[in-house]
Amino acid sequence: MKHTLTDDKLTLFLAGRIDSANAAETEAEVQQICEAETFTSIVLDMDELEYISSAGLRIVLRLLKAHPGLTVVNVSAEVYEILEMTGFTEMLPVTKAYRKLSVDGCEIIGKGANGTVYRWDRDTILKVYHNPDSLPDIQRERELARKAFVLGVPTAIPYDVVRVGDSYGTVFELLNAEVFAQKLNKEPEWLDECAHRLVDLLKIIHGTVVKPEDMPDQKAVTLGWAKFLKDYLPADQYEKLYALIDAIPEDHHMMHGDYHAKNVMLQNGESLLIDMDTLCQGHPVFEFASIFLAYQGFHEPTPPEFIDFMGLPYAACRELLHRIMKYYFNVEDEAAYNHILDKARVIGYTRLMRRTIRRDPDSEAGKALIAHCAAQLAILLNTVDSLTF
Amino acid sequence: MIIEKKIINKTLEIALTGRLDTVTAPDLESELTASIDGIEHLVMDFTKLEYISSAGLRVLLSAQKMMNEQGSMEVCHVNDSIREVFDITGFTDVLTIK
Numbered sequence: 317m318k319h320t321l322t323d324d325k326l327t328l329f330l331a332g333r334i335d336s337a338n339a340a341e342t343e344a345e346v347q348q349i350c351e352a353e354t355f356t357s358i359v360l361d362m363d364e365l366e367y368i369s370s371a372g373l374r375i376v377l378r379l380l381k382a383h384p385g386l387t388v389v390n391v392s393a394e395v396y397e398i399l400e401m402t403g404f405t406e407m408l409p410v411t412k413a414y415r416k417l418s419v420d421g422c423e424i425i426g427k428g429a430n431g432t433v434y435r436w437d438r439d440t441i442l443k444v445y446h447n448p449d450s451l452p453d454i455q456r457e458r459e460l461a462r463k464a465f466v467l468g469v470p471t472a473i474p475y476d477v478v479r480v481g482d483s484y485g486t487v488f489e490l491l492n493a494e495v496f497a498q499k500l501n502k503e504p505e506w507l508d509e510c511a512h513r514l515v516d517l518l519k520i521i522h523g524t525v526v527k528p529e530d531m532p533d534q535k536a537v538t539l540g541w542a543k544f545l546k547d548y549l550p551a552d553q554y555e556k557l558y559a560l561i562d563a564i565p566e567d568h569h570m571m572h573g574d575y576h577a578k579n580v581m582l583q584n585g586e587s588l589l590i591d592m593d594t595l596c597q598g599h600p601v602f603e604f605a606s607i608f609l610a611y612q613g614f615h616e617p618t619p620p621e622f623i624d625f626m627g628l629p630y631a632a633c634r635e636l637l638h639r640i641m642k643y644y645f646n647v648e649d650e651a652a653y654n655h656i657l658d659k660a661r662v663i664g665y666t667r668l669m670r671r672t673i674r675r676d677p678d679s680e681a682g683k684a685l686i687a688h689c690a691a692q693l694a695i696l697l698n699t700v701d702s703l704t705f
Numbered sequence: 706m707i708i709e710k711k712i713i714n715k716t717l718e719i720a721l722t723g724r725l726d727t728v729t730a731p732d733l734e735s736e737l738t739a740s741i742d743g744i745e746h747l748v749m750d751f752t753k754l755e756y757i758s759s760a761g762l763r764v765l766l767s768a769q770k771m772m773n774e775q776g777s778m779e780v781c782h783v784n785d786s787i788r789e790v791f792d793i794t795g796f797t798d799v800l801t802i803k
Contacts, residue, residue: 439726439756465759466795468766473759475793489759492727584727586760 317345319353326355331364334372343375350382358383363390363413368398380408387411414479419444436487440475444485451477451484453593458486460531461592464570467524470517471589491590493583497627500577500636507632510577511639517580517587518603518644524570526597534571534598535564538605538663544670549690553697557666560703564599571596571603576610577636578626601703604641604656605663611637613664617688645705659703662696665689708736715743715776720750725761734764741768745776752782757790769800779803 318329328349334342350358360376362368368376380386390413391399399405419442422434431445445454454477461474475487500510542558549557572579573594581588596602611633615623619630626633638653647653669689676682706723717740725733741747747768757765765780772778781803783791791797 439758462793462795465762466766466799468763468770470763471759473762473790473794475790584731584760586727588759 317342317349319349321353321355324354324356325359326350326353326357327359327361329361329364330368333367333369334365334375335367335369336371339369339371339375342372343378346375346379357385357387360386360388361390362388362392362395365392365395368395370402373398373402373404376404389413414477414484416479417442417485419480431485435490439490440487441490442478442480442485442487444480444483446483448482448484454484454486457593460595463526463530464524464589464592464595467526467570469521469524469570469589470586471592474592491581491583491588493581493588495578496580496582496587497577499582500632501627504632507635508639511636511643513582513587514575514577514580514636514640515643517589518572518575518640521572521575521589522569522600522603525568526570528568528597530597531570532596533566534573534596534602535561535566537596538598538602538666541666541670544673545666548669548673548686549693553694556697557662557693560662560697560700561666564601564703567599568597569600571598571600573603573606574610575603575607576626577628599704601659601705602663604660605667607637607640608657608660608664609668613661613668617684656705658696658700659705661692662700662703665692665696669693706732708733710736710740712740712744715745716748717741717744717746718748718750720752722753724756724758725754725764726756726758727760730758730760730764733761734767737764737768737771741771741775744772747772747776747778749778749780750782751780751784751787754784754787757787762790762794762796765796765800777801 318331320327326349328346358379360379376388387409388399389411391410392413396405396410396412399410404410417436419434422436422442424432425435425441426433430447430450431443434442434444436442458474458477461471465471465473472491473489475489478485478487496510496514500506538561539558542554542561545557546554572589573596574591579589579591581590610626615630615633622629623633641653641657642648645653645656647656669686672682672685672689677686706721706725706729709720709722711718719736721733723729749765769778779801783802788802791800791802
């Protein structure tokens, strides 16, 4: 029997069939390993176990008596059914194995930086992540999407996490939908409706209250960004920046965190939110900081005519930002609009400056962007006295 | 999808046959909006429902919210695959499933 010992945790790997024919032998092996090793917790890995009879279950029972912290992991659907029927799933923690899927012959419908999307069947797609170590991130995104879905935010159903070869993936509901940015590029006259739709959905998201423990607190994240800039900003500016962010009241409303026209889709007249890994909670000013960056900030100081990442002309991005602000805040005149946008820009440049210092501090473009952020912050911190609205 | 509707006293019973998806969900929504006034008990019979999409789940969610205000709602005779969708999405905790 294979076994491993890591950080005082002993894992025993059960394989094949365990029934009356080999139960005694299996138990002797288990005992031998337990006596030979020193450990504080014990786990049974059933990934390769096909069948377990009552004789096998009695081994598990005796092991549980001797080690009350015993857990069972990687249980196939068949073995899980046995454990459930016999009441074992109520006696000790049992974790199911991920379904194993093969994408051989599946149609590829999209490829991104992190993964490939396949059509799985009539109603579902399978997103396979390239990085085999991405499991915690996958589980995190799925959990966030699930919470938002139950709270009534329109999005695709995240089904289960699965194994695909050495990688992991998530099965999602297939949407017969078009990305907003794509539709807008084809039909420029759709811009006004697009802005209204983005605002309507944003108000649903911002009107949803979440539990403090369910999603990250964006204020804490933003304070972290500001702290990073301590050595890069004049002391008085840094202190004002920190105090401004710190004064934003605690807020448990949901925000998307990366809300732009590529993360919203249109299906049968309904707007649907996708890419839920950035969901968090906080005051809407944090959302508008990221909206500002997506449509404008990221492309400064010398924006190209066409924004490849968005698939839209820069002029359309600016106009979209303008109308989103106008409709969300119900403001008409330029001054009122800029007054609110400046608050979001303070946070936007804070994030962009930190990000550029970390990712691209030495290139000419990087240096220019860092100087641009610092200059904008210097102007804004001189005039902005509160980040709330 | 076929929607069969029955009102007895203040109980509204809705039986669905087929697929409750993005195409058919608006039909269910308008049937509900038309009949829910004064209803104290809503029963959704899923005996013959084969599939439910996120659009269908959202209609259930808003029906549940309405019924929280004016009475109660239950979903009954749910098949295994739809029950799994309820489990996976966390709807098991939101709906009363019988």
